[in-house]
Amino acid sequence: MNDTTPVILAEDLTRRFGDFVAVDHIHVTVQPGEVFGLLGANGAGKTTAIRMLCGMLPPTAGRIRVADVDMVQHARRARGRIGYVAQRFSLYGDLTVSENLKLQAGLYGLTGARQRERLIWALAHLELTDRKDAMARALPLGYQRRLALAAALLHEPRVLFLDEPTSGVDPMARQRFWELIYELADDGIGILVTTHYMDEALFCDRLSLMQAGRIVAEGTPDELLRQPLPTPILELNSPDAARFEQLAQTWPEVREIVPHAGQLRIRLRAGMDTSTVIAKIHAAAVEHKLTVGVPHLATPELEDVFVAVLEEHEA
Amino acid sequence: MNPVAASLIRLRALLGKEFRQLLRDPRMRFFMLVPPLFQLMVFGYAASFDVRHAEIAVVDQARTAATRELLAAVAATGRFTLHHYSAVGAATAAMDRGEIRAILRFAPDFDRQPVAQIVSDGSDSNSAQMITGQLSQTLQQNARLRAGIEPPVQIEERAWFNENLDDRPYFVPGIIATIVLITTVILTAMTVVRERELGTLERLLVTPVARLEFLIGKMVTVAAVGLFDVALISLIAVAWFDVPFQGNIVGLLTGSVLFLMSSLGIGLLISSYAETQQQAMLLAFFIIQPMVVLSGFAFPIDNMPEGVQWLTWLNPLRYYLVVIRDVFLKGSGLSAHGFEYAMMALLGSAALVLSLARVK
Structure with a gap:
């Protein structure tokens, strides 16, 4: 398989809720090793789009291929190849860091020595080793995000979805989080991130701006900045x-x-x-x-x- | 990896999580232990239809040897506490205040016209009936004895399986059934709704986990809690309340598992309608209450109107109560209750299929 096969390819992706069109024929392409930013105000359709791309919500129309698997036809197989970090902490607060990771590992079918190896890697890589026996709910927000990221990386996904990964996190932790994202992209993982921080948008390799369910602008940050402004x-x-x-x-x-x-x-x-x-x-x-x-x-x-x-x- | 093995690995991970959370949460431990023990104490000690220590006002205006003897006989039953009043008015006032349950009056002309008058407090119809019955029976027996009259028919009474007709052996096994119903319905509904509320369910479903695997993890855990409560209450019933255990454990276990199918199904069904834990709780009570009333737990089904009796056929608790009382008091064994087991299996399967289809 060559490197130019996109890890996320969505075409004419559409989702209707009754008469309301939450996502309206959007196209999304993410290459391996690329950090792709999906921007837009609340209600622009970002979350609906990401939920369809992750296989949580079936699209009304359109095609989705994620990591070479048809997400609509074979959602469960495709889900085994993606990692997802939700907007709010949605692991278990009443389990410890390592218990949460063990659960996730089991859900992705990792057992025995392989599981131990990946747990040690994830704890070390996300600097959680010291806190592995802490209850997840007792962690500071920045650590909770890292735990969520660790849980999403255990099974070595080829695609990573990050839904507002840094909202509410302090600037230091945000910066560290972005360093981690770059490291993952360098390893060849395709990353789709939603954010409403404009400075973070600049960190993305490519951007799409959503409004009312449509993509209204897209390109690299440079391309977008070089566009002549209609309103000087x-x-x-x-x-x-x-x-x-x-x-x-x-x-x-x-x-x-x-x-x-x-x-x-x-x-x-x-x-x-x-x-x-x-x-x-x-x-x-x-x-x-x-x-x-x-x-x-x-x-x-x-x-x-x-x-x-x-x-x-x-x- | 073959799909069955992968599914088992996921199930094991889910069960590990469920049991860890269950045993770690102090509220859950409370929920597993305290309500069963509390109910057991309430029904074991307090709830009873028997007449014991009923407060009775006595207005003896005749004061003859005969009335004294009758009163002695009443006192000797040990079921009544007698309070003497000299005037009817004072006794009536005591009943108004709720201090006494009945008035037993002998008029001044008792010698000429031997009438014992019983006035009971009908605002509590059940006790009024019991007290009146007990009193009149005692008085008649005594009267016959004194007159030396043999009744035309000798009646010989025996109550099998519960010689003294105690209420306790009747109620305590029933508590097992109601506690299992309450605990498992609420627990199932609450834990599923809670995960939905917290967003942990959606997060879980981004992994290769199937919804059914998630639900099986929940149901196995709740079923374990239900069976734990069965064992706990049975042990206390036998060891503390001296309720006999005549039947076999296999019968109890089979009945409990079949019943759990229904209660888990009902819990899941509630979770599919409720958006918040509060709603789940309200819905659960809305369903549990009529199920208990229409089960024969306290009120005999034979006394219900015919239409309502038909309704009880759809109530799995009805069959579980029969099985569980039998296990404790009669011990007739599995074969005697093929119908009950079959009905529970039928209703349980229906509840599970319906709820799993809806939760999807």
């Missing part, structure tokens, strides 16, 4: 920021003004000419005796891109 953003330094904000808020060219890191970020409406607005800013500053710096076009961040894309699709 001007950054402006000013000691009179608050007064200027009040003044410019009502301008027809301005979509919104957001104070950001000591600056004003002025997002213009689609199709506005930035130089005209810059001239207008200077004129207004003179007229109202405000001190303003030189406005310049902002380098878009991923969030800007997504906000622009989402607005475009809402319209």
Whole structure:
């Protein structure tokens, strides 16, 4: 088998709940060793999508192949080849770390020496050895996430699904978690991760942004950032920021003004000419005796891109 | 790996988990031990239809040798505590206050017209009947004795299997049945709903585990708890309450396992309707209560209206009670209860098939 066979391949994946279309003909491709990010607001369809890809929810229409197995036809065989880390801790709080791992190992058919070997590996690799006899519910959140990841890795899956793996985890633990994710990707595991942290989205090799059940943008973070923004953003330094904000808020060219890191970020409406607005800013500053710096076009961040894309699709 | 072996490995892992959780959880240990013991104490000591120490008001306005003798006979039964009142009004007031259950009155003209009047507190119809019956029987016997009259027909009574007609040997085995019903229905429903609530069930189903394997793990564990309670209550019934154990253990075990099929099925069915543990609990009581009332546990099925009697045919508890009382009191053995076993097997299979189909 060559390396370019995707470990996740979903085509025209659709799920309806009654009249409501939770996921609407999406395509997802994840290669071995790739970290793929699925982004979107709550209710955009991420969780429904991931549940179908993991075989927990049958799709209304579409095809899913995961690790070379048809997830719709042979869900149980396919599930044996994937690892899944749920959004909230869903292992057993009243079992110890190693009891939880033993249970998972048994469920994946690992027994005897093989089971012991994998348990030792998982405990060591996720730095849980010291806590192996602790009750899972007594673990700090970051450790619970690691335990969940350890449980998902025991059977050496070829695909890993991480549903909001770092929400609620402190920044240090988040960083450590991402290091682990990269190590796993380096070992050739295909990883699908959902997140709503924009900085984490940048860590992904490729991204898809979901809205109302559809994928509305996709590409590498670089590709997405290089897209010209339909709604340009001007950054402006000013000691009179608050007064200027009040003044410019009502301008027809301005979509919104957001104070950001000591600056004003002025997002213009689609199709506005930035130089005209810059001239207008200077004129207004003179007229109202405000001190303003030189406005310049902002380098878009991923969030800007997504906000622009989402607005475009809402319209 | 062949699929059966793989399935057994998964089942072993699930059972290990279930038993560990069961024995670790203090609430579960409480649930396994305390309600059975508590019920046993309540029914073993308190619940009884027998008349013992009934408080009776005596208004003896005749004060003759005859009435004194009658009262002595009543006192000698040991079933009544007598309180003497000089006026009817005072006795009536005592009944109003609930201090006495009945009034036994001899009018001043008892010599000329020998009438013993019994007024009982009908607000508790069952005890009123029992007290009135006991009192009048005692009084009549004594009266005949004094008159030297032989009754035209001698009646000789014997109660087999329970010579003294104690309520205890009747109730205590029944407790086994009701406790097993309550414990296993609630436990099954609660543990399944709990896993669904916590999200651990969904997490489990991302692994190659089949839903059926998960449910089998649950059911085997709950069945073990049920059988543990059967053994515990049986031991205490025999060792502490001196309830005889005439039958064989195989009969008890067979009956219990067949009954468990129904109660586990009912528990699963509840879990498929309940979204939260509270709902499961409410539903469980909604189902358990009528099952107990319509089982013959306390109220004889023969006394029920015919339509209701038909309904009891669908109640597995009815058959389990017959089997279990027989095992303790009669010991007729398995062959005598082929019908009961068959009905429990039938209802149990139906409950399991129905619930497994719904839980899917």
